[in-house]
Amino acid sequence: MKTKWPVLQYDSWKDTLATVHRWTQVVGKIRLRKMPWLNHSWHVTLFVSPTGLTTGSVPYDGGLFQIDFDFVHHRLRICTSEGRQEQLELRPMAVADFYHALFEKLKQLSVDVEIFTMPAELENPIPFEEDYTNRSYDAARMQDCWRAMVQIHTVFMRFRSGFTGKVSPVHFFWGAFDLAVTRFSGRDAPVHTGSAPNMPDRVMQEAYSKEVSSCGFWPGNDSFPQAAFYSYAYPSPEGFASQPVQPAGAYFDNTLGEFILPYSVVQQSSDPEKTLLDFLQSTYEAAANTAHWDRHALECDLSPFENAYGCFRV
Secondary structure, X not given: OOXXXXXXXXXXXXXXXXXXXXXXXXXXHHHHHHOOOOHHHHHHOEEEOOOEEEOOOEEEOOEEEEEEEEOOOOEEEEEEOOOOEEEEEOOOOOHHHHHHHHHHHHHHOOOOOOOOOOOOOOOOOOOXXXXXXXXXXXXXXXXXXXXXXXXHHXXXXXXXXXXXXXXXXXXXXXXXXXXXXXXXXXXXXXXXXXXXXXXXXXXXXXXXXXXXEEEEEEOOEOOEOOOEEEEEEEOOOOOHHHOOOOOOOOEEEOOOOEEEEEHHHHHOOOOHHHHHHHHHHHHHHHHHHHOOOOHHHHEOOOHHHHHHHHHOOO
């Protein structure tokens, strides 16, 4: 029987992760080009679905289309509001082959789109149409990662609900391959001076134009070879890094400038949901308290609504 929180070992699927990361960038850039712009680049993200990751509804000349990664049946599906559908099998396949096959399917569905084919936020990137290096797909390991994201998504949604201020959706950023949710204080932030490969500075500056407390899940990379949860504040308040947080396995990483909780701590916990919620709440409080957020105005007590839910009739 499969556990709700699968084991994730970076070394066992890093080649698959590298390939699927680039596949999601191809699909994410299609959404980027066809969606109206939203603040903080929220229009570019994908979302966790009951079978994988999805673009949700995207406009085109014929109405709406949607692209779904199905990590249960290992298919990429494209459907339109005109009732038409195309699909690709997800299997070991070079990024270049995936790119060309997907755009051929889009052409057959009369979805007209062009994208900038250089991967974003990756060192030494290869244009999608030329990438025959990344070609791995371990279906079982990819499904494990998605199953973990299903559980994480549920906890993130619960955490998000206790905040009445501006807060992002729970969404998947294909640039870094992370699932994230961000709370905002309502105050402006200083101009962001950081950068990322193939990411215009103006995009980063707008994304971090407001004061935030952000948390997320990331499956790791060669420099940090483990799945982990993170939480950071921008700008980082004085004293933030030294705040006590929960659970016992959480720590502040001075190199990353973030609080980190290894995924394995949550996965092995007797109560993974509570363990993760403790990390999300305590690191948010570390940011909000040291930055002097107006917590009374920004937070809400949901317990009266949760307790009365069974009495609601619609």
